[in-house]
Amino acid sequence: MSSTKSPAKASNPKLSCASHHIIGDFDAKVVTAEPGQHDHARSSLFKSFDESVSSGLGRLQRLPLELLSSICLLLDLQSALNFNQASRSARETIGSIPQYHRLREHSLECIWALFRTGLSHHTSISDLHAALLTELCVICGSFGGFLFLPSATRCCFACIESAPDFRIISFHSLQKESRRLATWLKRSHPVIHSIPGSYSSREKEYTSRRKLVSGHHALQFPRADHDEDPRAILGKLPDSPVLRCMAACRLPYFNLATGDLQLGISCKGSQIAMEANFSDANFSRRERLYSRDGFMRHLWDCVEAKELWASSEGGMVEVTEPEFTRRGGL
Structure with missing residues (x-):
């Protein structure tokens, strides 16, 4: 019997020996923006100015900040953008709401897709934020690395x-x-x-x-x-x-408790299995995404991934892997 630690008990496991982030494969299948296209928006969208506020909110100024924030979360994306551009005070209000900050930091591609597809009037800030904080596909319960745009629903690629x-x-x-x-x-x-x-x-x-x-x-x-x-x-x-x-895009999962952001990882062992025996079942295995904790559990069931883990001595030794995974799915 091998003396290599089991993956679930290994201390500080280096999962990259058996898992990888698919860079290009999924991006060629769903709505995707060019790299860096949203960098300018991240520095300005739903963000307050550094300068002091010089204009008010009119009658809205009378509302308690908590109530005003709750109202802002009920706005659809287009209305939120319109309000954000109405005045410095409105921009300051939007910029002070944590949910808007998280969407700006982690969901810009989805926001861009919703505007470009004409769905910004039909998607509320609260629904999109709820999807960002949801880990699992609402249909099958596996890790969901995508957003179904018409309903702002977290989902996996198989269910799409x-x-x-x-x-x-x-x-x-x-x-x-x-x-x-x-x-x-x-x-x-x-x-x-x-x-x-x-x-x-x-x-x-x-x-x-x-x-x-x-x-x-x-x-x-x-x-x-x-x-x-x-x-x-x-x-x-x-x-x-x-x-x-055409109605789906990538969406990372944000863990509110830990501040951890995950796009999902794929199994190199599943790619090896598919290359050895191409079948619908093996292809579905290859397409599945996992959270880091979910992948640790998956290792127990994937023969090929466990072999990679053992041959790499728990991620300490470089091993030969499929060209597809080495190139990140490109």
Whole structure:
């Protein structure tokens, strides 16, 4: 029997021997901004000025700060930005609220995606902040490294591709099949305007913008007695993983108790297993993300990861790893 410590009992384990952060693979599948694109916004968005406040809030000035802060958390993103730009006092108020500070520091890409897709009017500050503090996918309970934009819901990539709640359909297809006027549908549904980019795979670049609708929202619109059941309408429309990915982006998990920020880590052993025997099950294993604590538990069940751990002597010796993981998924 090997004398190497078990991964769960090893002191100060160096998990990089068996785990890695996928840099490029997921970014080629969901809504992603160019690196460094938001650096300027991080220094200014929802942030108070250094100078002293020279203007007031009008009647809002009469409210206790706690009540005013609670109201600001109920604002949607667009309204919050409008209020933030209204005056120095408004900017000072927004800048003093911890939830706004966390979103500026850790969720800028999601904020950018919500504005670019036209969903900023439909997403509240409190809902987005709640998603930032949520660790697990609301559907399957695994680590969720993503945000489903139409509902500001924490999710994993597997559920983005398959969960009924995360279905995305073409606005024009819904209009044609439901025989509703476009103006009526736009009033009844949050319309998603896709962002040009690569989705679901790197093989195709989508250069034009498309109008999309969440399947969940499509089921909610009111209908007359003679109208067809929305479920029947959706059943006639194709379910596309590409459209689903156009409505999702990466979102780190922020642990409020520890101040720890995690994007999720992947298993090198699962990549080895997939390269040895490509199957849907092994591919799903490769796509799964873990928190650091979750990955420690996963090591007990992954034969290939445990072999990497043993051969590296608990992360102390460099070992050969798949080219895919060495390049960070690029």
